Structures are given as structure tokens and as C-alpha cells.
Amino acid sequence: MKSFFDKHFIKIIIIFVILSPIIDLLTSLTIRYNIFSIGTITRGIFLIFCLIYYFFFYNNNKKILLFLILIFIYIILFSINNYSYTNISNCIKAFYYPILLLILLDINKKNHINFKTDYFIIIIVTYLMLIYIPNITNTGFNSYLDTKLGSTGWFYSSNEISGIISLLVVLLIYKTFNNNYNQYFKIFMYISLLILLYVSLTIGTKSIILSIGISAIFLIIIYLTSLIKRKKIIIFTSILSSILIGSIIFITYIIPNTTFYKNINIHLDYLEQDSISSIFKDGALIDHFIFSSRIKFLNDTKDIYEIDTFYNKLIGIGYEKSTKMIEMDYYDILFRHGIIGFILYNILVLSFKNIKKLKTETKCLLLSLLLSIILSLFTGHIIINPAVSTILIFIIISLINQLKELPCKQ
16 A cells, blocks of 8 residues: 555646646536536545545654644544534535645655646646637536626636636636747647736726736746846837727726626625725725725624633634625635634745746746735635635745755656
8 A cells, every 4th residue: 555655646746736626617517517516525535535644654744743733633622622523514615724734735745746847737727618619609607696697607606717727827828928838839838828818808807917917927027037137128118008009998998898797797786886096085985995895804704802701712702703805815714713723824934035936837837926915805715715825825836946956857
């Protein structure tokens, strides 16, 4: 058994992550037809598989082993204090990320997990195609239950899928313009980029558009800076002018015809406002329009937390005293899992020096990590969602491997 794990473990986990879009597709279909959530089952089995290998067949790090035991003790205490299926299942989902992260970081330290950036491209393109194809064939599902427009393709959760795509956007843009692919595959990459743009404007969520904007600005600055260093001023001026003109045309003629823009108008009508500028005159309107009432939910949950017992402040109030999630991951962890849960959860602190000396692909992975922090704070559904956090874990592993410049081996 040990020889099987040693020989095949890394290959199995890589294949599992690459199959994430298919798992989420099957999850959507099983949930919509009231069968079961295949995603919950498969990701649960995946976590158990990793735990079995780490605890029984791997020469594990004693400090990480101790930390994992502390997390499991916390989960038991939380479950006893907040005994219900909803609380226990949400607790396990929330702590899926730190448990799997600790295990795979330790394994990667000794047995290099060579998760290539090209694998991320396979993942994001598959997600995009499984949104684009149903949209153009009118077989996709709506992103929202209310009056807002948008389609999430054949997937179930627009927030979850948007989170995954948002983390991988910068890698897709970078790989499209900086690769050694053959001519036909380059055309495929350009088409994928256009599909990304289409999906970002039709899915209805803000996170993908935010990530595209940040990623595009980031890569443009890197490219224009390189032109200045090489003293190619004419090319620099031509490209900068083209970008500005293209941006004006895009904002003026394309954006107004998108689902994203129509949702803005629907939201303004709902709030009985004539323009976006009028929103910024009232804090409650800003919260509703920009943050989808997350600040209100934050304050409501904080009020419940503050009047609860000292023990619950340490362990957490759970998921039933305040059923509406804040959808700001760090605050959800703090209030629902208390001070102890919050401290145990935030286990990873990465320090990066000499960032200017990093190759652009590594900088892209760094930006993906930064985007995960931003999106976790403002839109949620990142670190407390197993589907998204699994992708994030492999982004972190790929980043660490590139920073250490480990030799590639499978």
C-alpha cells in the first residue's frame, strides 16, 4: 500500500485538480435534479485520501502534524458546542483549506508536486467553455434567482465559478501573449481570451471583471516598462495609444450592451436612483450597490457575536444563529469560528523578497495569490469554499516551487 501511495499519490492529486471543472459540472447537475452533491462527496474522498497518506504512509513533519491535531480538536469542540448538520458540514467545508494546505505543503517540501502553470490554463479554459457553450445554445442556468441577469453556464454557483476563474485570469492573459505554443494553439489561446471577455460580461458577477482589470493593468505595466528599459519609445507610444483608444471604444460601445451593464441599471432602478453618482451620497446605498449589503450582514453578525457567551466568542457562534453569510471570508471565519478558529485558520504567511528579480510567470502567480486575498475579503467564496480553495492551494504550491526554483520532476 505504501509503495502505491509513494508512486501514484502526486499523479492522482494533479489529475483530480485538473478534473475540477468536470466535478463541478456533475455537481451542478446532481444538485439541480435533487440527487446528491457529487462535489461534496468527491472532495471529501479526496481530503480523506490525502489524510490517510499523510498520517499513515508519509514521514510527516511533527510540527505540522501537531497543528493538524489542534485543528481537529477545534472542529470537535465546535461540533459539540454547535451540534447540527448545518454547523458541522459548514465547519468541515471551511477548514478544508487549511487542512489540505498544510498536508500538501509538507508533502511538496519533500516530494516536489510539479503542478505546471499549463495545467491552470486547461482548468480555466474548460470552465470558460462550459459557460460559453451553454450560453450560446441557450441551455445555461441563470446566475441569479432575482431580477438580475446572467448565466453561469451548466454550473450551479456563479460565485464559486467566478472565484476560480478570477484567480486564474492573469495566467491565461500572460500565457496567451507569452508562450512557445504552435500557431494553431496560439489561435486557440486568443479565442479563449475572447471567450473569457464574453463570459466576464455575461455571467453577471463583478469579481471576474475586477480580476481582468487588475491583471491587464499589471501585465501592461510590466510590458511597457520593459519597452522603456530597451529604449523602444516609438513602440511604447504606439502600444500605449492603441490601448487607450481600444479602452475608450470598449467602454463606449461594447460595455453598454452587456449583461454586466444591464445589471447595473437594474440595480439602480431597484434602489430608485437615476445615476451611479447619486449612490455615493448615502452609505447604505453604497453598501447595497457596491458590496451587495455585505457591510449590513457584517454588522448584524457582529452584533450577535458581541452579545454571545465568552466561550462562543472563542469557539464561534456557528452558522444557525445568523443564517445569512457575510460573504467576506475573513469575517465569516472570525465570527462563526471565533478567536481560536480564526487563529488556527490563518496559518500561512509568505514573505517575498526581490520581487523585481522574479520572472513574469512567477509574478503572475503572486498576483493570483494577491487576488485571492482581495476577493476573500470583499466578495467571499474563496478560502471557505473547497472547490475554489483547492485551486488556490495549487497556485500557492506552484508559486513556492518557482520561488525555490526546484527542478521539474513528475
